[in-house]
Amino acid sequence: MLDKRKFYIDGTWVDPVRANDLEVIDPSTEEPVAVISLGDQADTDAAVAAAKRAFPAWSRTSPADRLAHVEKILEVYKSRAKDMAWAISHEMGAPQDMSLEDQTGAGIYHIKNFINAFKDFQFVRPLGDHAPTSMTAWEPVGVVGLITPWNWPMNQVTLKVIPALLVGDTAVLKPSEIAPLSSMVFAEIIHEAGLPKGVFNLVNGDGTGVGTQLSTHPDVEMISFTGSTRAGIAITKAAADSLKKVCLELGGKGANIVFADADDKAVARGATHCFYNSGQSCNAPTRMLVERSVYDRAVETAAKVANDTAVAAAHQPGAHIGPVVSRGQWEKIQDMIQTGIDEGARLVAGGPGLPEGVNRGYFVRPTVFADVSNDMAIAQQEIFGPVLSIIPFDSEEEAIRIANDTPYGLTNYVQTQDGAKRNRVARQLRSGMVEMNGISRGAGSAFGGVKASGRAREGGVMGLEEFMDSKAISGWDRDA
Template identity: 65%
Template structure:
């Protein structure tokens, strides 16, 4: 049993002010494999005080020196990436291949991308060529509170910690208490990289206690949160008292529009696999598949076959299978929503309630496909966060766009078409922060974030740096030679 009850504050591992043990559950067998301690407001106060004391010196540290620390972090992370993959797999159930090639790899990829962005970013520049005496300065916003989720732990930790410390902020991180081991390991990486004490701090805890204390804290200048829309609203409300900046990356209910002029079989299979990836626990998953009526029956057959061929297995095993959901709470939620789809009259064509054959414990679920869904059903409107695909037919391009946009979310939508003019026309109309056309991969540094209740921030690359910067305009600036 791993016992990791200390917090990382002011460059040292320190015990909690008041011990409150919390079991970390392996979702594959429902047993505790580790123990952390849930922090308190007093622990947050200590971490914030350390970050505040470190801010002045760190923000004035030359950019080249800050970049050198991030480069050292990349070296440490790369050398210990195997440990990171194992931690992620055990805590949240990602199969080892996914944990290695996607989950842990995403963190390293973001670190390297931010190094490039930091080297290219102009922190000081003229407003315009015709205003030589008006200067713009981008300055670190201050102490940042960072709250990260369990579904892609290192993806989100690095998208927040690295740009924040890179531009000169100091941070207090609260990872998800459900999957905290990877972040505790990341704290070891930061320590080994030699960041000055107080620049990076970590306090474990739950949202209502530690998250609330961070959001309300008068000495935290910004909150950056990734998680559910409900929790994001709570962070925003608590942060309003001190008028701090709040950046949110929240849920999604991505529409995947498949037109008849696409390679339908390829597009549907790719979309279903993407929906099931990470056991459906991705905010940008294409969970609503909208298919043009003339090819709808073919698409349903392909989606059904894809679900039935999607293997479910233990996280510790190698392969392309999917693992369990992260927790009993998540398992119950997904089961309830699958049952809701059945009760509301959607046509179940693959999967369904209950565990897959061969499993009598663990939070494993069956890859599920519903056909003949309408956009008023719960499975079309709520973020399920499980491997559940809802298929909706449409007659026209306008109807497809209307259905896609008829959601409170607006994170990632997808378009499949052989007509590039149509693809671009539809992409412009979709109310989403990201649109993926015909399976094209997103480039490193491309901004990640959404519209509406999917949030208000952008992460990654130069867009991710500006999240943590204030903009100062100085008139009467005289350039010296």
């Protein structure tokens, strides 16, 4: 079992002030794979103090110097890709191939995109031709606390750490205590890349401990959090007394609207997306809204995709899905599947219990419910497992109403070959993102939502601005 009790503070690995061990469980085997320590107030204070000391010098470095540091981080990250993939597979259960290509690859993707966005970033911009001496300056916030989840570890770590470093902030990262190993590899990458001491710090801990300590710390100017809506509300309340900037990327219950004229692969594509990463994605299309004339065929197709989706351990190659992250998560999903049955939804694939032939590990059967009404718990609550709810609709207006009838507003999906309809529906959906006909958002698009999904904007230029404050300046000498 790996000993990973140390924290990365002020450019070195240090022991916790007080031991508070926690085992990291491999969800494929239910066996411990590592032991970490949960930090307490003294550890958090040390990390924040290091970041505060480093901020004046780091914030004054030239953009070119900060860019060079991040380019070095990318180079080292690529060289450690296999180590990163191993950590992610063992801490949260992403299958071996998916962990290397997609989970680890997400970090490479975001670092590259931030590098590209930063090269053209204007820190001082004219307000407009009507006010030639009025400028808007973008400046670093200060010390930022970064709290990241377990489901897409490097996706979220790079969406927070990299823009913070580029714009001149210093950072304290608290990764999920369930899946901390990949972030510790990331800290090793930061160290090897030669980042000045104190600019990046890592303290492991849980939400009520280090998470709350960062949220309430008087020397932390901003909290960026990705996770559950419940935790986001708690962080907002905790941060209120110190008037921090708070950026939240929270849950989702995405609707995938399939019109009768959708392409032949739309339903299979949507079901596959729902089950991807074992359903543990906040932007998963977990509600499939299908026009009634093609509803029966869609239900059959989705059920076939579920039945054909292999479930196996994360440590073997292949295109299967792995376990969910923990016993607590497995039990929550089982309860929701049973709730769907009790509510009267029609179970057409999967169901409660372990997949056939499996006797250990937190594996969930890919599950499809048909004849779901949008007031059912399985249609309103984020299950965070491979569970798809299918709901019929009769008109465009009804589809939009059902799609928007949710506390969440992260990602919605539209499938139709009618371009005017696509555009019209997309503008009426209340969400931060809309993806249509299986076309991914372009590199540099902002990731974020509205309503109970939070209102963060991560990635690209908006993701850089997220970690800055703007300053309005008049009387600027444009010839100086």
